[in-house]
Amino acid sequence: MEIKPIFATLGRHKFTVCLLIAQIALTCAIVCNAIFLISQRLDRMAVSSGMAEHELVYMQLAFIGARPNAMARTQADLSALREVPGVQSAMIINHLPLSGSSSNSSLWLDPAQRMETMSATQYFGENLLSTLGVQLEAGREFSPEEYRDLDKIDKALQTGDMKEIPSAVLITRTVADRLWPGQSPLGKQVFIGRNFALTVVGVVKGLARPNQLERGAQYSLIHPVRLSMSAGSYYVLRCAAQDRERVLKAALAKLNALDPNRIVLDKGSWDEMRYNFFRNDRAMAGILVGVCLALLVVTALGIVGLASFWVSQRNRSIGVRRALGATRGHILNYFQTENFLLTSMGIVLGMLLAYAINLFLIVHYELPRLPLAYFPVGAVLLWCLGQAAVLGPALRAAAVPPVVATRSV
C-alpha cells in the first residue's frame, strides 16, 4: 500500500484534517481520563468492609417517653433477639461501616506532638468480632471484665476517674501499619485526646469506617465499651444470607412485643446500607460512562460524515483509479489506511493531551497518576472505532464503478 498518495490527498485538506485529528485527540484524552475517574469510583465502591457482609441485618430504634434502666432493657432486647430462629449472634453497636456518620478521635503517638498522628473511627459494642464476622489477625479479643458501660465512662470522664475508662483497644491492620510500620503493635501505646493512653491488645484484619473513606477507609479502633440503646446506635443480627428478610421481620415483631413504645428509624440488611452509601458514586460513574459513550458516538459520526463527504467528492478519481486497474480491495484499503493514519495521529496527540490533563489534575486536585496501561487500551479502542466508522463510506467508495471515469461532470 502506497502511503504517499494518501498524504498528498490529505495535504489538500489540511485544515479539515487538522480538525479531525483534533477531534480524535480530544476524544482520546477525555475518554482516558474519564475512564480513570470511573475506575476510581469503582475502587471506592469496592471497599472491603472487613465483615461478613451478606449475613447482617440491622435495626435503628427510637423510644417514646421516659426510659429508665436503659442498660437492663437493652440486654433484655438482645437476649430476646438471640432467641429469634436463625439468629446466630446479636449485638448493639454505635455505628456500622458505611452507615454514614461516625465518631472519630485523634490519635497521638506522643502527646507532646503539635499535630495528631492520625484520626480513626471508634467502634463500641460487645460481641463485635463474632457478630460482624471481623477477623482477628493477631493478639486477643477483649476479656469480659475489660468491658465498661458507656454512661459510666461519661461520668468518669467528668470526674477524671481514669480507672473506669477501658484502656485496651483493638486496631485494624491498616492502623497498625500507619502507627508502627514494620513492628508488632501488640502491647504498644497510643494516646487518644492527648492525655489518655490506650494499649493495643489485638489486630483485626479490617473494619471499614462509617464515612470519610477518603481519609483512610480502614482507620478504625474497637473499644471494650458496652452500650445501651440510644439515638444513633444499631441492633445488629447475624444470620444466614437467605434468612435475612425473615429474621428481620421476626426480630422487629419480637422487639415490639417486648416494648411497643418505640419507633423504627431505620432497618434493613447491611448490603442495602452499602448500596445506599454508594448511591452518589454509582450515579456519577453511570453518567461518566454515558458521557464517554456519547463522546465515542459523536466522534464516530464525525468520521462517518467526513469520510462519506470525501468519498462523494472523489467519486471521479476513484472511477479513474478503478479504470486504470485498481481492484475494489485497493479502494477499500485506501480509505481504511487513510483513516488509520488520521486516527494514529489523533491518538498520539490525544495521549499527550491525556497526560497533560492528568498532570494538571494531579497538581490541582491531588489525583493519582494515570496508569500507563490506559494508553494502549485507549489507542486500540480508537483504532477500532475509526475502522468501524469508515467501513461504510469505504465500501461505498469501493462500489464506485470504473465507468464513472468516462462521464463528464
Next chain:
Amino acid sequence: MLGYYLDLAVRSLKRSPGLTALMILIVGFGVAASMTSYSVFRAVSGDPIPWKSSRLFVPQIDIWGPRGHADGSSDNDPPDAMDYTDAVALMRDHRGKYQSAMYRVSPSVVPPDPHMHPINVGGHAVYSEFFAMLDVPFQFGGAWGADGDAKHAAAVVINSKLNQKLFGGANSVGKTLNIDGKDYRVVGVLNNWNPKPTFFDVVNTGGFTSGQEDMFLPFTRAIDVGMSNDGNTNCSEVPKGSGFVGLQQSSCVWIAYMVQLEDKAAVSAYKDYLDGYFRDQKASGRFNWALNNRLRDLPAWLESEHVVPSDTKISLLVALGLLVACLVNTAGLLLAKFLRRSSEIGVRRALGAPRMAIYVQFLVEAGMVGLTGGVLGLLLTWVGIHGVNWVLPKEIASLAHVDLSLLALTLVIAVVATMLAGLYPTFRASRVQPALQLKTN
C-alpha cells in the same frame, strides 16, 4: 438581503440533507449531553446554599506570620480559623450586612422529664445574625434579637430532632432547658436543619460531621459561662494561660467566622477594612510580617478546605470536554462542506459580489446549523433532565436543575463556534481571484 442569504443557506443545506442532519444532531447532542451531565454533577457536588453562596465570605487574617504556616500548608495560607481577640474585634466593628463568629460546643442537656438521662448534644455558639445570614428555617419561634448578643442572653435555639426528644415535638418556645446545669429559654425551634456539608463551620467539623446540630446559643453567653469548644484548636505556640480562659487569651485559632456581603463594592470595602485592621495591629506591634489576608467566598472557601470531592470538579470538565468535542466535530464537517464551494464563490465574485457579501452568506448558513442544533439541544436537554428522574436516585435527580443563563451561554457558544468554522473556508475562497476559480472547473 438577509432573507436572500437565508434562502441560499436552506438550498445549500438541502443539497446534502444527510450531512446537514448529522451536523445538527451532533451540535444538539453535544449541548444536551453536556448540559444534562453538568446539571447532575453540580447537584451531586452539592453547593449547600446555592442561592447565596457567592455572597457569603470567610475572612482569614494572618495572625501567625510565616512561622505559623511553614509546614505543608499551601500558598502561604493564613490560619483557617480565628483567635478569640480578632473574632470579637471583627464582630464589634460589624462591617458586613450579617456576620457571625461561631464555635462548636458539645454540652449536656438535662431533659425536663425527670425520668430521662442527661444527654450529650452538639451545636454551635453563634451570634444572632447567623440565622438570617444562612436562611435557617424555623419551625417555631425565631432567633434571639441583636440585644440578646449584647445582653449575653440565656437563650437557645434547638433543632426539631432535639425538640422531638425533649418536648415530644410540641411548640417549646418559652420553655426552659437545662444546659450544662444552667437554665436557658428556648426561643426558637429549627425545621430539621442539618446541612451537608456543614459549610458554616468547616474548620471544626471537617465539612461532614457525624454530629447533629442540635442547638445554637449566644456566643457571648457561651463565653460567659465558660462552655469550652468541642472543635479543633490549632496553636502556633503553647498558650500561656490554662483552660478555656487561657485559650481565649492565646493566639490559638478555634473560631469560625462568616460574613455576608451584598455586592462587589461591599466585598472590596470589607477587604480594605480587613487590611486596615491588620495594619493597625501591626502598627501597635502585634505583628511584624507582611499583610497576608484572605477573603474567600463560600465555594472558594469550601474548595480551599477540600470539602467538595475533587473528582466532581473534574467531572464538570469532562462534561465541558464533550461539548468542545461536538463543536470541533461540527466545525470539521462544515469546513469540508464549505471548502468544496470555491467555484460557487468564484461565480458570485465574478458577478460583482464584494468579499463582505460572501462572508455574510456563509456565516448565515453556518449560524443556521448552529442555531438549529442548539434548539434541538434545548429540547434534548429537557428530555435528558426528565430522563435523569427515572435513571438516578430521587434525591439527586430532584437537585438536577438546568441553569438558564448557562443554557443560553451554551446556545451562543454553539452558534459562534459553527460560525467560526464557516469563516475560514470563506476567507480562503474569497482570497482567490474569481477568474481562477471559474477557470479550474
